[in-house]
Amino acid sequence: MYASRYDPVMNSAVSAPHRPPRRPHAWLAALLLSQLLVAALWWRFGARWGLPAMIASHLPFWWGTLAPGSALFSPVLRRLPTSERVVWLTIDDGPSDDTRAILDLLDAHGAKATFFVVGERARARPELVRAIVERGHGIGNHSQCHPSAWFWALPPRRMRAEIDEAQRTLTALCGRAPRWFRAVAGHANPFLAPALRAHGLARVAWSARGYDAVLSDVTRTIARIERDLAPGAIVLLHEGARHGRNVEMLARLLQRLDALGYRTVLPEPLEVA
Structure with missing residues (x-):
């Protein structure tokens, strides 16, 4: 069973809208309409108008x-809907060699976090996933293989496999299915939504980040995060980065949160009709 000491009441959890995609194919209508308009412009005015219109019609989909x-x-959830001085710490890319040190740091500060873990890494180190849960933290789906270079371009079958396999892996390890999903590098192409809907997963982004997956300067990284702190901020952190300083960065951030009077919370999913 899912053994957790986390008490959402005692830890003052904040209710957050939990919105799995309801109409995952709605974008198709917009795409078809836009291309009909492009075709009409091209037929009426030729390539001089049609080509720029075609390029412009694709820009929203690239942005999306x-x-x-x-x-x-x-x-996508970008921040918690609260005016309380609280933040949601989210830690991506584990489990890793950093996980136990991170758990000890969180315990020392009475802090909670959600670990968005990679399925194949969780399967290789199940004891770390269980340790996360046993210490009262959350587990989120962060894909099965973490294809960071190509997640944005995955075709439907591969995208579905990334979500399905990670969900099965994490459900087996934790005893219950994750409810939150973090897209790899934050990228979400049109084929992600059907996979999320199939598992009732709600997508989570962030509102504060320090680029700690690539930057090794602790002071600079924490300054970037602190600049964007606000009530309800979702803070993006990582573990296991090649520079080896993620634990040190978390330690500094927790010190700053304490000094600034911020508490950490885990969101209590609020179902949205």
Whole structure:
């Protein structure tokens, strides 16, 4: 069973809209209409008008795919709906060699986080996933293989497999299915929404990040995050980066959160009709 000591009441959880995609193919109508308009312009005015119109008609779909906060293809949670001085810590890409040190740091500060884990990494180190759950933290789906270079371009079958396999892996390890999903690099092409809907997964982006997956400068990274802190902020963090300083970055961030009077919370999913 899913063994968790987390008490949403004692930890002052914040209710957050949980919005799995309801109409995952709605974008098709917009695409077809836009291309009909392009065809009409091309037929009436030729390539001089038709070509720029075709390029312009594709720009929203590129934006919808590559912009982490875009809700063009599926709803996405960018911050918690609260005026309380609380933040949601989210930690991507684990489990890793950093996981146990991160858990100890969170315990030392009385903090909670959601770990968006990669299915194949969880399967290889199940004891770390169980440790996350046993210490009262959340688990989210972050794909099965984390294809960071190509997630934005995955075709329907491969996209579905990434979500399905990770969900099966994490459900087997945790005893219940994750309810939140973090897209790899934040990218969400049109084929993601049907896979999320099949599992009742709601997509989560972020409102504060320090690029800690690539930057090794702790001071600069924390300054970037602090600049975007606000009530209800969703903070994007990583573990296991090649520079080896993610644990140090989290330690500094937790110190700053304490100094600034912020508490960490786990969101309590609020179903949306």
